[in-house]
Amino acid sequence: MDTAVFPRMHVSLYVSDLAATVNFYTAFFGQPTTKIKRGYAKYVLDRPSLIISFVENAARVQSHFGHLGFQVETVAELDERLAAARRAGLVSREEMGTNCCYAKQDKFWVLDPDGVEWEVYYFHADAEFNDPRYQDDYDAASDSSQCCMAPAAAEVLTTAPMAFTLADTTTAACAPGGGCC
Known part of the structure; x- marks a missing residue:
């Protein structure tokens, strides 16, 4: 990675089937893994600037955390x-x-x-x-x-009551350049 943007986000997810996960993410990210070992795979991406790893552990897979x-x-x-x-x-x-x-x-x-x-x-x-x-x-x-x-x-x-006051609802509150999701 010659043009990495720092700080760079890192996410690690538990998965039930590492082979299926690697096949999916290789297609989704359009690149192969950066590292793959028994029960572990990692992608280091430039766009988006992200390090994401997967640990095979079906018992720890969580659902409904959002997206x-x-x-x-x-x-x-x-x-x-x-x-x-x-x-x-x-x-x-x-x-x-x-x-x-x-x-x-x-x-x-x-x-x-x-x-x-x-x-x-x-x-x-x-x-x-x-x-x-x-x-x-x-x-x-x-x-x-x-x-x-x-x-x-x-x-x-x-x-639930808000723990803060919204000062200006017309500006993007999530990130420069707008957008939350």
């Missing part, structure tokens, strides 16, 4: 990644021109072999509302088509 994802820089990059994910048969759903997490976005989703959901998205602009279809999903407590948040987390946000 992982990354924001791409351009619509063209999103289109390229989407086309590659389609060719590999990885895309679980597409959402173009959606308002999710109070941001207008184009995105697609994939599921790894253990059900970990990844979101790849392009951020267009901040929005003052979410698409109404997401509220129906929250109300029905369905996890089949969530926008950024599981139903249990949405319930906590509507019933």
Whole structure:
């Protein structure tokens, strides 16, 4: 890696089947593992700047932790990644021109072999509302088509008092360049 961006995020996930996981992530990331050993695999990525490792331990696989994802820089990059994910048969759903997490976005989703959901998205602009279809999903407590948040987390946000005051709801609170998910 000649152009690594630091600090760089590291994620480690437990997986039930390392071979299936490596096959999936090699297709999804478009590159082979950086290191693979018995029960362990690691990818060091430049775009997104991420180190992600997988430890084979079926008993420790967790579900319903939310999702992982990354924001791409351009619509063209999103289109390229989407086309590659389609060719590999990885895309679980597409959402173009959606308002999710109070941001207008184009995105697609994939599921790894253990059900970990990844979101790849392009951020267009901040929005003052979410698409109404997401509220129906929250109300029905369905996890089949969530926008950024599981139903249990949405319930906590509507019933628990905020520990902080929102000073300005028109600016992106998640990261420079906007977008949360």
